[in-house]
Amino acid sequence: MSDLASAALASAAMIPIDVQRGFDFPPWGARNNPAMEANGRRLLAAWRETGRPLIHVRHDSVLPDSTLHPSHPGNDFREGFEPLPDEPLVTKSVNAAFIGTDLDLRLRRLGVDTVVLFGISTDMCVSTTARVAANLGYRVLVVGDACFCFDLVDAEGRRIDADTVSRAHLATLHAEFAEVVDTQALLSRLRAD
Template identity: 40%
Template sequence: MSHSLPALVVVDVQRAFDEWEAAGKRRNNPDAVARIADLLKAFRTRGAPIFHIRHEGTKPTSSFLPQNSGYAVKDEAREAPGEAVIVKRVNSAFIGTDLETRLRAGNITTLVICGATTNHCVETTTRMAGNLGFDASLVRDATWTFDRIGPDGDKHSAEEIHAMTLSNLNGEFARIVVAADVIASLEAMRQ
């Protein structure tokens, strides 16, 4: 029997990204963390499972080293008592963690994925969720990314990267949704 409620997977909502912004990196979706807070509230209200993913850097220059300020979770996305916190060291929340084991043990088949960044850990986790057979939804207004320079020196805006990532994932690995629709469908579900 599958779990009737979806699980919320919150990927890497950590202070390192605030530090990147403060250092001049430009991002899209300035309201993404507010949408993540809305999702957390709705999932908590329904008693739906929540999995918090943290990235732990392994390179000496990483913004995500556990002893550094960037490792800490942003206040708006802090876990509540009893909510799972899973630490990963690569882009996918499924590699080197017990996330899949926990989901299978809970008979959870539907995932709602949000967090940062759209084209790195969120995308990798979403692709793997789809490949592993989970019914995944990616919340487009609850994830964000940063401007990047491509291999040929081309500048790509965060908005372009975000849109292309959503296009790549859409239908093949996940449904692309908005937070308000996730919350409305959660509220409409009966226990």
């Protein structure tokens, strides 16, 4: 982990994004990174021990047929990712967790200047949230091995496997918007503080 990321953790907040059951239902399809859940649970446990701010994000789709609609069982958090009673929850209906929510206001009131993001999916809500966070002036860390995404079909009908989608999006984030780190590096840094 770089010096910038290490120095930034003193005023950082962790934001798990859309770690919901709905992504296990059709039509989402084949995903990558089967270690996402284990890595995410390790991050949450370690972060909670530090007492730093933690704000959960849940996608509440406005589309009635969506697996993330509040009436669907898929709207629930995955096991081990439920907010604790004293942990705030921000709900959104678009990709970026900052759009149509009070997330920015909450972070500013907490004195946060760095956000640590992970969740589902790498290329959609995690990436979009990271980009907006960077544009708002936050330092952004994306824990790449605590995210996953799905196979996609391009405009010409060709399938792009989820690993390729993930690598491309993490590379784009790393080039311009965020520092991409792995779970172990972040845990090591937390233990060193």
